[in-house]
Amino acid sequence: xxxxxxxxLWSGISVLGAAAFGVLALSRGETVNAAWLLxxxxxxxxxxxxFYSRFLATRVFGLDNRRAxxxxxxxxxxxxxxxxxxxxxxxxxxxxAGAGPLVGPVLAAQFGFLPxxxxxxxxxxxxxxxxxxxxxxxxxRRDGKSLGQMAKEEINKTAGITGMLAVLFIMVILLAxxxxxVVNALxxxxxGLFTIACTIPIALLMGWWMKVWRPGRVGEASAVxxxxxxxxLVAGGxxxxxxxxxxxxxxxxxxxxxxxxxxxxIASVLPVWMLLCPRDYLSTFLKISTVLVLGVAILVxxxxxxxxxxxxxxxxxxxxxxxxxxxxxxxxxxxxxAISGFHSLxxxxxxxxxxxxxxxxxxxxxxxxxxxxxxxxxxMIAACTLDPGVYFxxxxxxxxLAQASTVLNQAGFVVTPxxxxxxxxxxxxxxxxxxxxxxxxxxxxxxxxxxxxxSALGGRTLDALWYHFAIMFEALFILTTIxxxxxxxxxxxxxxxxHVWPRFAETSWYPGVIASSGAVVAAWGYFLYQGVVDPxxxxxxxxxxxxISNQLLAAVALCVGTTILIKMGRARFAWVTAAPLAxxxxxxxxxxxxxxxxxxxxxxxxxxAASLAGSANREAARLIFNDRLNTFVALLFMTVxxxxxxxxxxxxxxxxxxxxxxxxxxxxxxxxxxxxxx
Amino acid sequence: MRxxxxxxxxxxxxxxxxxxxxxxARRIVGAPDYKAYxxxxxxxxxxxxxxxxxxxxxxxxxxxKGVRCC
Numbered sequence: 001x002x003x004x005x006x007x008x009l010w011s012g013i014s015v016l017g018a019a020a021f022g023v024l025a026l027s028r029g030e031t032v033n034a035a036w037l038l039x040x041x042x043x044x045x046x047x048x049x050x051f052y053s054r055f056l057a058t059r060v061f062g063l064d065n066r067r068a069x070x071x072x073x074x075x076x077x078x079x080x081x082x083x084x085x086x087x088x089x090x091x092x093x094x095x096x097a098g099a100g101p102l103v104g105p106v107l108a109a110q111f112g113f114l115p116x117x118x119x120x121x122x123x124x125x126x127x128x129x130x131x132x133x134x135x136x137x138x139x140x141r142r143d144g145k146s147l148g149q150m151a152k153e154e155i156n157k158t159a160g161i162t163g164m165l166a167v168l169f170i171m172v173i174l175l176a177x178x179x180x181x182v183v184n185a186l187x188x189x190x191x192g193l194f195t196i197a198c199t200i201p202i203a204l205l206m207g208w209w210m211k212v213w214r215p216g217r218v219g220e221a222s223a224v225x226x227x228x229x230x231x232x233l234v235a236g237g238x239x240x241x242x243x244x245x246x247x248x249x250x251x252x253x254x255x256x257x258x259x260x261x262x263x264x265x266i267a268s269v270l271p272v273w274m275l276l277c278p279r280d281y282l283s284t285f286l287k288i289s290t291v292l293v294l295g296v297a298i299l300v301x302x303x304x305x306x307x308x309x310x311x312x313x314x315x316x317x318x319x320x321x322x323x324x325x326x327x328x329x330x331x332x333x334x335x336x337x338a339i340s341g342f343h344s345l346x347x348x349x350x351x352x353x354x355x356x357x358x359x360x361x362x363x364x365x366x367x368x369x370x371x372x373x374x375x376x377x378x379x380m381i382a383a384c385t386l387d388p389g390v391y392f393x394x395x396x397x398x399x400x401l402a403q404a405s406t407v408l409n410q411a412g413f414v415v416t417p418x419x420x421x422x423x424x425x426x427x428x429x430x431x432x433x434x435x436x437x438x439x440x441x442x443x444x445x446x447x448x449x450x451x452x453x454x455s456a457l458g459g460r461t462l463d464a465l466w467y468h469f470a471i472m473f474e475a476l477f478i479l480t481t482i483x484x485x486x487x488x489x490x491x492x493x494x495x496x497x498x499h500v501w502p503r504f505a506e507t508s509w510y511p512g513v514i515a516s517s518g519a520v521v522a523a524w525g526y527f528l529y530q531g532v533v534d535p536x537x538x539x540x541x542x543x544x545x546x547x548i549s550n551q552l553l554a555a556v557a558l559c560v561g562t563t564i565l566i567k568m569g570r571a572r573f574a575w576v577t578a579a580p581l582a583x584x585x586x587x588x589x590x591x592x593x594x595x596x597x598x599x600x601x602x603x604x605x606x607x608x609a610a611s612l613a614g615s616a617n618r619e620a621a622r623l624i625f626n627d628r629l630n631t632f633v634a635l636l637f638m639t640v641x642x643x644x645x646x647x648x649x650x651x652x653x654x655x656x657x658x659x660x661x662x663x664x665x666x667x668x669x670x671x672x673x674x675x676x677x678x
Numbered sequence: 679m680r681x682x683x684x685x686x687x688x689x690x691x692x693x694x695x696x697x698x699x700x701x702x703a704r705r706i707v708g709a710p711d712y713k714a715y716x717x718x719x720x721x722x723x724x725x726x727x728x729x730x731x732x733x734x735x736x737x738x739x740x741x742x743k744g745v746r747c748c
Contacts, residue, residue: 077718078733079740083705089705100748124735174748211727220708272734272742281744284707335747345745350708477746483745491743550748 003627004505010050017043018522024114024309031304034381037113038298041121043379048125053366055510057132060565060573061137063358068672070144071354079352080144082674085360086352090459092283092368092595095346097130097182097291099178099374099439099478100336102226106383106438106445108333109391109542111281112310113384115330117377117420123331123338127580131339133365134561134577135347141666142360144353151560153665154567155651162644163556164492166587167636170342171489172520173265176527177546178478180538183256183528184437185471191240191248191428192471197249198232199279199476200263206278222281233468233623237428252432253532260482261525268517270487276483283477290473297453307384307391319388320396320404320542321436323602328591331583332547333538339580341553343369349476357674381447389415390423390432394441397434397537403602413647428464436537443470459578490518530575533619540629541605544595545637551588552637555581566652567662583642592638596631605631708744710737 009637020040021396024032035267057063059233073555074080139145145153148167172433186192202225209221251259266274266421313319322333336342348364385389392408393401393415403406408414424432427444435441447466454462491507493516504512524642531538558581565574598604609627612620654660704711712730719726728736 077715078737081718084702087702087705091708094706094708095744096747098748099748113686178748197729211738214730216712216737217712218699218704218707273738276742280741281707282711288706326721340747342745342747350744369692479748481748482746484742487742488696488745546748591719 010047013043013046013053017047027309029308030304032113032309033304034298034385035302037117037305038383039606039677041374044121044406045374046124048129048161049367049370052125053129053133053362056133056366057362060132060570060576063137063328063361065357065359066672067358068670069355069358070139070352070667071356072674073667073670074143074353077211079350082356083354085356085363087367087487088128088354088356088360089364090288092346092351092364093355093371094288095350096340096343096368097287097372097375098336099181099474099482100340100342101372102379102442102474103438104336105323105335105376105380106442107395107539108140108330109307109380109383110311110319110395110450111314111326111330112308113305113380114309115314115326116237116334116380118475119330119334119562120337120373120380123334124340124369126153126340127554127583128337128373129366130576130580131341132343132369132559133361134564135344135557136352136355136361136365137358138561139348139352140355140358143667145348147348147557148561150348150564150665151556151573153647154560154563159556159559159647161437161648162640163560164496164554166341166549166553166640167345168489168492169633169640171485171492172523172555173527173542173546173633175482175485175489175524176531177539177542178481178533179260179264179524179528180269180542181437181439182478182536183253183260183532183597184435184539185443185475186251186256187253188430189240189471190246191468192235192475193249193251194237194239195229195232195468195472196479198477198676199229199282199472200275200478201463202228202232203275203278203282207274210278211273211343216613218281221278223283225278226285229286232443233472236468237464240428255527256528257525257532260528261521263479264482264486265517265521265523267483267491267632268521269513272487276480276487279476279483283480286473287477290470291375291503293383294449297375297449298381300379301449301452302382303385303449303452305381305384305561306386307388311388311413312407316407317600317603318404319394320400320408320614322543323600324544324591324594325350328594329544329585331587332544332551332591334376335547335550335554337373337379339551339554339584340372340559341555342548344553344557376439379442382442382449385448386441387412387415387419390444391422391441393420394432394435394444395438397535399535399544400537400540400602401434409432412582420547427465427467429467429539434537436539437675438539439471439474446470470580473490486517486520486524488622489523490516493519530629534623534626535619536602540602541595544591545630545633548588548592548595548634548637551584552641555584555588555641558584559644563648563651564664566655566659568663571656585645589638592634595634605634709739710734 017040020036023036049340071080071082148160148163170182206221206225210218262269278343317325374538392413420433447463450466451463531542558577561577562574596605599607601608605627612624712733715733
């Protein structure tokens, strides 16, 4: 009876998922409830986890619970610690989930809710979760080695260097684009800026508490920090309503850019316990609790999706949020949530050092990524519950809006200035027009969902508070990524320069620390500045570059995974990583090519530069330079991918044709001392 | 089962549950756990080499080298 019950259960889940997809795909003109989207996603995740991840764990990689993990063999009570799989699931999720899965789907909503959702759900099951799981298992079998080390050992030195460069590139573009999202959310917003500014002294107090006053008492310090954070949020509303006080915290995008650059530099130079660690704890608590609350709120109110399933921008490529057709740009815009190369750094970083049993990698690596995808689906729901007219007014600069006004009118996506003013007043803001970057529109969507769920407590009067809570929530963990990213970039730069000037690599030598921090901050600061002053809003050019660089890193990880599978004698299963690799490379190359060479000035960097040539605009020379710089960056990314693919394919050919002996650099087998079993 | 906690009151089942919940929360957010380190040293059969302050300082330093995703 038990096998029959299982067959019936999984058949039921599959049919339910297929029915939900059917409803989503066949809806034309009528409003669809978010419940169908949730059902389609959850059923697909369940089937993918139950069958595909099991296939990967048992048939492809042959995970063995009798084999001791690095956490058991090198247990030191600090970084190598055997950890319960559910606890580690939470820890891993907190490390991989950031602003990416929240912002990408919001931007991709311009194509309608269907393309982004399909990519999120199918992409994660066949691509993103496979990448995370593969990297985790490969690192687990190699004493917790990093992606760069594995690329160097398993492919060759060129691939190792390519991988390292890819990490540096992605770091610079990633930090710039994330900082741009914060700048766009906080400019001309005294409430938002006041709240975020308060997080700095709060973090300093927490740092002093848990390092100096009561060492290691993170729980106490975080509780105090959370209370103060709520106080700052409420006080922000008061500040925004006091004309004199509001002036202090009302700043242009350019002023906030310089503040961000100064902040990034200081955070990278200060000891980690002062600012970085406490902010990280605050954002982790806030991230996990808010995601849970958002999930429950969506389930409680099951909002209708007001955005159509598919908009005309998918085929026309004239979208006002960002230019380009559905293929390839939907797959570049949504990286985190579907497949994110950045995860390979976490999956080959701290997590493999904490896994208790090999079999746990399935839940943590594959299951952790499914949860991130679910966060992406919730972000898509939050964005698509907005009136499409409001969505486009918020995510489009006046210049782009003017160009797209005809198409928007034809599609019926219009909104009156009065509606936007009323919405801004409702959210406690001066204006919500042209708040590009995705974070503010997600915040409005989240605020409306939270306000709907909490109507019994306070109703819509809490809208403004929820809006600024959502802004704080996003800005807080974006700033955490900026802290850690600048620092990691600094370490990498110090290590690289250290090869020719050993003293520079000393992390305690202050001239080296200051110079390397300054260089990393200057690099992402330049792209941030470029984005802020860009008349098209910056997101239009920077977000695709970010997507391309992130997918480039995914290509590095999938190349390493495919090479290892071939060397393990599992070439017949190499398609599990080779197929997503082929897709990612196709998407990255097509997007990169179009961003550089498209004749449409809104899409192609070179065409945009050509359209400005001879212009009387005083800014033209600088804009042309930026277009050429972006062209160089995109071509560099494409070259790096090409080098990596050619290097890997050569290695595969040598091994498969037996011209080279396959040597897998796995750690030797050691029997576990723990009890085994499923 | 271990009963000592940061705020040991010697009470019964609820205290034990809270202790475990606190430990789970600490692990999830990646907070230092000196008691776990002491337990590890005891199980490994050697005296702890780090005092609490040194342990906490080293833990934060290592955490600062980790990556947070986008």
